[in-house]
Amino acid sequence: MAAPKLGEFERIARYLAPLAAPGGLELLDDVALIDGPPGEQYVLKTDAIVEGVHFLPKDPADQVAQKLLRVNLSDLAGKGAAPVGYLLTTALPRSRNENWLAAFSRGLARDQAEFGIGLLGGDSVATKGPVTLSVAAIGRVRTGTAVLRRGAQPGDLVFVSGTLGDGALGLMALRGKLPRLKTAARRYLADRYRLPRPRLALGQRLVGTAHAMMDISDGLVADLGHICAVSNVAAVIEAEKLPLSPAARAAITFNPKLLLAALAAGDDYELLFTAAPEAATKLAAVGMELGVAVTAIGRVLAGTGVRVRDAKGAPIRVDSGGYRHF
Amino acid sequence: MAAPKLGEFERIARYLAPLAAPGGLELLDDVALIDGPPGEQYVLKTDAIVEGVHFLPKDPADQVAQKLLRVNLSDLAGKGAAPVGYLLTTALPRSRNENWLAAFSRGLARDQAEFGIGLLGGDSVATKGPVTLSVAAIGRVRTGTAVLRRGAQPGDLVFVSGTLGDGALGLMALRGKLPRLKTAARRYLADRYRLPRPRLALGQRLVGTAHAMMDISDGLVADLGHICAVSNVAAVIEAEKLPLSPAARAAITFNPKLLLAALAAGDDYELLFTAAPEAATKLAAVGMELGVAVTAIGRVLAGTGVRVRDAKGAPIRVDSGGYRHF
Numbered sequence: 001m002a003a004p005k006l007g008e009f010e011r012i013a014r015y016l017a018p019l020a021a022p023g024g025l026e027l028l029d030d031v032a033l034i035d036g037p038p039g040e041q042y043v044l045k046t047d048a049i050v051e052g053v054h055f056l057p058k059d060p061a062d063q064v065a066q067k068l069l070r071v072n073l074s075d076l077a078g079k080g081a082a083p084v085g086y087l088l089t090t091a092l093p094r095s096r097n098e099n100w101l102a103a104f105s106r107g108l109a110r111d112q113a114e115f116g117i118g119l120l121g122g123d124s125v126a127t128k129g130p131v132t133l134s135v136a137a138i139g140r141v142r143t144g145t146a147v148l149r150r151g152a153q154p155g156d157l158v159f160v161s162g163t164l165g166d167g168a169l170g171l172m173a174l175r176g177k178l179p180r181l182k183t184a185a186r187r188y189l190a191d192r193y194r195l196p197r198p199r200l201a202l203g204q205r206l207v208g209t210a211h212a213m214m215d216i217s218d219g220l221v222a223d224l225g226h227i228c229a230v231s232n233v234a235a236v237i238e239a240e241k242l243p244l245s246p247a248a249r250a251a252i253t254f255n256p257k258l259l260l261a262a263l264a265a266g267d268d269y270e271l272l273f274t275a276a277p278e279a280a281t282k283l284a285a286v287g288m289e290l291g292v293a294v295t296a297i298g299r300v301l302a303g304t305g306v307r308v309r310d311a312k313g314a315p316i317r318v319d320s321g322g323y324r325h326f
Numbered sequence: 327m328a329a330p331k332l333g334e335f336e337r338i339a340r341y342l343a344p345l346a347a348p349g350g351l352e353l354l355d356d357v358a359l360i361d362g363p364p365g366e367q368y369v370l371k372t373d374a375i376v377e378g379v380h381f382l383p384k385d386p387a388d389q390v391a392q393k394l395l396r397v398n399l400s401d402l403a404g405k406g407a408a409p410v411g412y413l414l415t416t417a418l419p420r421s422r423n424e425n426w427l428a429a430f431s432r433g434l435a436r437d438q439a440e441f442g443i444g445l446l447g448g449d450s451v452a453t454k455g456p457v458t459l460s461v462a463a464i465g466r467v468r469t470g471t472a473v474l475r476r477g478a479q480p481g482d483l484v485f486v487s488g489t490l491g492d493g494a495l496g497l498m499a500l501r502g503k504l505p506r507l508k509t510a511a512r513r514y515l516a517d518r519y520r521l522p523r524p525r526l527a528l529g530q531r532l533v534g535t536a537h538a539m540m541d542i543s544d545g546l547v548a549d550l551g552h553i554c555a556v557s558n559v560a561a562v563i564e565a566e567k568l569p570l571s572p573a574a575r576a577a578i579t580f581n582p583k584l585l586l587a588a589l590a591a592g593d594d595y596e597l598l599f600t601a602a603p604e605a606a607t608k609l610a611a612v613g614m615e616l617g618v619a620v621t622a623i624g625r626v627l628a629g630t631g632v633r634v635r636d637a638k639g640a641p642i643r644v645d646s647g648g649y650r651h652f
Binding site for chain 2: 029032037044045046048052054087102104117122123128132
């Protein structure tokens with residue numbers, strides 16, 4: 001699921017990067033900043049989801065709506081921004097009937113209430129293809145405080161929020177590919193796939209502490225690669241430190257190759273950031289306070305690229321295309 | 327082409343209108359306003375285009391890119407805003423190769439230069455369906471000066487910029503449905519279909535004069551209906567006053583039913599606005615100065631709905647779904 005998106009990103013970025021506005025952020029940070037009221041900047045981000053790629057045709061429409069909003073809110077969280085509102089574009093086949101639309105709207109309403117945001121406008125078009133949904137999310141930060149991708153420094157620790165791999169494993173569970181898992185574990189993973197938790201409160205608390213940050217949507221290794229590339233640094237991940245949910249741990253016990261779900265799959269929408277080692281204690285306390293695990297999983301080094309090591313220090317090869325073939 | 331969009335608009339609006347943010351504009355104005363730097367507001371608008379609906383699979387990719395940008399810039403023009411930048415979302419099938427992407431990017435670059443805007447960010451996803459492209463455009467106005475849909479007053483005249491119907495007739499020409507037209511006329515219409523001219527300079531000059539304004543994307547009668555509905559007024563259009571290009575006039579001479587292209591089809595992206603009758607002379611002068619025709623085509627009345635009359639005063643029935651059956 002995430003792999004085509006990653007390929008797409010690289011395929012497109014080559015052509016679109018030169019078009020980036022000199023005033024906004026470089027395209028590779030994937031959000032834009034524009035001046036707001038005095039002392040504030042708006043953070044703008046757009047994310048699209050496609051039926052059959054990012055959600056399944058049978059997924060409940062209310063949860064599709066929530067996922068659409070949440071993947072965008074997760075981008076705002078990844079910059080330390082507070083959400084303001086969103087624009088919505090829907091391309092729907094005629095076959096999506098009133099019931100689907102009503103449920104879709106209920107999902108939006110539920111998350112608008114949960115996250116304190118409103119719909120600011122949108123466009124609705126017909127398509128003969130799959131449901132294609134796009135949101136442009138608007139957040140705000142105090143001027144100059146947005147946490148970008150480009151601030152990682154050698155000596156930093158690499159941190160992630162929550163647990164990794166649940167989203168990808170949830171999709172596998174929904175597709176019947178994890179038959180040996182207990183029902184409760186399959187349900188847990190499916191829920192994580194369908195309803196990401198944007199880490200908005202944590203993201204805002206990391207302003208001033210995180211040197212570089214983004215949310216994980218293309219997969220840990222790929223996204224850490226993005227941070228390293230624009231920060232001109234390297235990173236090493238200790239695989240045994242990856243935070244795993246009990247359900248993910250059970251799945252990986254049955255099939256150790258599924259560790260790749262935590263390393264290379266998208267759909268986690270957890271925060272990935274780097275910070276000075278001295279911040280670790282404070283970060284653990286913040287996570288505790290907010291009820292979100294914050295885990296150090298590796299280090300930033302001079303150099304280029306991202307390496308992954310197992311408990312014995314041996315390299316784990318993560319083929320960014322590998323996830324596709326699970 | 328525009329008809330499915332109109333239906334879609336109404337189908338969706340019922341569900342989405344209740345979700346509109348109290349702080350932003352009502353969803354029916356289709357743009358959002360948020361506070362910018364002191365004295366300024368940002369105007370936010372999103373518009374999507376789908377292959378096979380809003381453009382043809384064989385349309386040159388650079389022109390598809392330009393149309394995508396221009397339909398969004400046209401929305402900004404319809405509020406009297408100056409463009410700032412845009413976010414881009416692309417959902418592309420794998421079959422769109424590097425050549426297509428390169429041409430698409432060239433088209434964006436060309437229009438960025440022409441309209442003085444930059445790409446602020448975006449998302450790229452894969453799809454198994456048709457090319458689906460979405461832009462969120464950002465413009466700016468002096469605080470409180472955006473021209474909304476809801477200001478039309480009984481006694482106003484109804485004005486349009488440029489000529490009407492060219493876009494829809496251009497699509498017909500491209501589909502080989504206007505064989506009796508001369509080649510030059512067919513080319514003119516096809517160009518109007520493929521490359522709308524967002525009336526940005528005119529829109530900004532209308533701030534303070536236009537009481538209500540929007541760009542025509544769903545068709546004249548439908549869009550004037552939107553203005554009337556939110557302004558609580560009625561309007562009457564004099565069909566013989568519709569500004570027609572020589573090519574459109576020729577097509578309508580061959581087939582008088584094609585007048586419906588000017589009345590009910592979308593894809594014109596001209597400005598539609600109302601203003602006091604005393605402003606007519608000044609408006610003609612502004613149009614002259616900018617090289618864009620400004621034509622009074624009817625009047626705003628007390629009541630509800632939009633009526634169209636022919637030269638003898640007899641009603642012309644415009645079935646909003648009629649265009650589909652050309």
